[in-house]
Amino acid sequence: MSKIKTCVSLYSLQDEYLNKRMSLEDIFKFLADNTVEGIEFLPDQMMPNAPHPSEETLAEWDRLVSSYNMRPVIADVFLNTNLYKNRELTPKECVDLLIDEIKLANRLGIRLIRLVSMVPAFVIEPLLPYAEKYNVTLALEIHAGLSFDVPKTQEFIKEMKRLNSPYVGLVIDAGIFCKRLPRVMANYCQQHLGTNQEVINYVNNIFAQGTDPRKVIIEHNGFPDDLKKLLKSDADHFFAHFADGYENEPYSILDEYMPYIKHFHFKLFEMIESGEEYSIDYKGLLKYLHEKGYDGYVSTEYEGNRWVLPGNPMEEKEQVLAHQALIRSVIKELEEQEVY
Known part of the structure; x- marks a missing residue:
């Protein structure tokens, strides 16, 4: 059996949420009705006052997770080092902000945090005791346009390898595997x-x-x-x-990093009539991950919403479901091949 599991990033439904066509409960219900079991959550986007939400907000979160039998897989966390106009945050301020995010993730039942690209490597070591205490892994996103050869990414990876902790790793954004421009x-x-x-x-x-x-x-x-x-x-x-924000790398670029990879963003720009994603060969990528024994989640992350032409309908829900259908069908095919 394949160890690859699927989930949906709520980033994919941000326009529905922002424009109040869907509440957070509507989103949970929509995903549950379509047999989506896992979610990738953005506290900054959909949880008021995060990382310090009220008890009422937390109680509502508990209710939604329980009522819709939803598994919170990963929290997307941002570190705004330019919070002030006249200076960058000090190392201590950066660490303190991320400690709060670790505590919130633990409270939400989430065991993995995605650190946005370019988070400085100096935060890792002082955060490790908190990651261990609260059982929350920290993983830097390797994002298209900010990939493995970017100096700050290299610094993080070097520190990750030095510390060699199960609580530090990487999230891979599949935008680095574009075969065609979106x-x-x-x-x-x-x-x-x-x-x-x-x-x-x-x-x-x-x-x-x-x-x-x-x-x-x-x-x-x-x-x-x-x-x-x-x-x-x-x-x-x-x-x-x-x-230049879309990259065309071979899957083999991941070979040396597989032991550190905790999660994947399966970027979605456009599902087409053939049932495939226009820019990225997900059959090829899933086959690679299956052969490597990847044991983790791949998360639908729809970004085509930012390119919808004025006057055209927003099709976030339709695109998400079509992408999930593609991923699940490929995983099923790989499992059947394994049996025979």
Whole structure:
């Protein structure tokens, strides 16, 4: 049997929540009705006064988790080191803020925290006693555009390996495995902002060659000259700069990190009629994880919502369910292959 389990990040339904089409209870009910057992929760987004919610808020959380038999898998935590205008937070202030997040996660029944990319490595060692006391693991997100070769990411990984604790690890964002540029992003930039189709074609061709814009920019120490010639408007520049946030890495980049990986964000930009995700080969990624014996959750994280054209319907719920269906079908297929 595959050890891979599925859940849904509530980030995927943020527009429904923000615009009050769905309450937190509506979201729980929707997921439970569609046999989703696990959730990835963003306390800052959906829990008033986090990380210090009221007793009433906590009691309501307990009721929802119990009533809908929902498993809280992971909490997404942000560390705003630029909280003040005139200075960055001191190391002690950073650690103190994250101690509060660890305590809240424990209270919510969550045993894993996702630390947002670029969290400084110096927080790990002083946080370890609290992680152990409250049984909450800390995992840095390896996000597209801020991947393994970024200096701050390297610093965190170096410290993680030095400490070698089961309470420190990584969350991998599948946006580092884009085989194609998200079509919804390109369509938005062209139809709403006015990006030149030639610029979009240029970037699409980069992916077609098996690489990605970020690598090309690093190789040329900036935009290549032939791309610069195509950039004629603010919309062109916006698109070109934003395109370097999607990476095209081989799955093997994870080989050395598998012992440290605690969770996956299965990024979703657009489900298409074939039942697949337009940019990312999830069949290939799940096969890789299955073969590596990955024992953990993969979380649907829908980000296509930010690229919905004005006047078009928001389809967060539909996209989430289609993505869950894809993941579950692939896992089932892998399990059946294992039997035979």
